[in-house]
Amino acid sequence: MSIGLAHLNCLELVELVTAYLEGELSSGERKRFEAHLSACDGCTTYVEQMRRTIELTGTLRMDDVSREAEEALRDAFRDWKGR
């Protein structure tokens, strides 16, 4: 994970974004990451896009349980309870 952080460039930064968002960078690495961000519009936009990507993924609809499946499981539970 420690790719030449002393000379962190954009190409390297984009590969560290997940570790950064996961809070897995050491404090030194994080400082260099954020120092680069504060001086680089391209990377700032990139990190913002990653955040939006994660947010959007989180809004994908989850399917509800079908009524048939729910009823079948309710029956199964009653059988189990009467065991």
Next chain:
Amino acid sequence: MQQLLSQQDAKLVERLRAGDEEAFMELIRGLNPSLLRVARMFVPTAALAEDVVQETWLAVLKGIDRFEGRSSLKTWIFRILTNTAKTRGERERRSVPFSALDTEEGGFEPAVERSRFTGTGHWAVLPRAWPEDRLLAKETLSVVERAIERLPLSQQQVITLRDVEGWTADEVRNALALSETNQRVLLHRGRAKVRRALEQYLSEEQ
């Protein structure tokens, strides 16, 4: 048990053991979509995935008295699911082998095409801010959905559990038997590809 389990889990287990039907239905409504999604990754059809999930719930009922609370309830149920799904997948002989997880590790996949950078690793073509008004459109969401469907299986599993279902990194690592690094790498690659799909779509003229 109460020491390791969350209070919520402990209470739920207690209610299940006492034969509380509503507790069971609550659990099903909460977890079933995740279980279905993941089961679907092991077996060739949606119908089989439903069978696997159904079988999982029966196994949960059968095993709840012996559940020791060494993992969270969710993790335990999920483990039953993956075991059931793997067995069923092998029987069907058409499932994607779980070892696909390992074979995708090799080779470096850059998050962003190399051609976007200069020789010294700086942006040659800056990413452009996305138009806010298009981000939440239904079409944009389906771009995300399709991008996830096209991911290699292991990336799909990790991004689905982490970003769609909201699981923690540890929960995903335990459920899929991944190292910390692998979990992060798979998430990183998956997210990067979804971002690329979005960038591509949002840069097209509307």
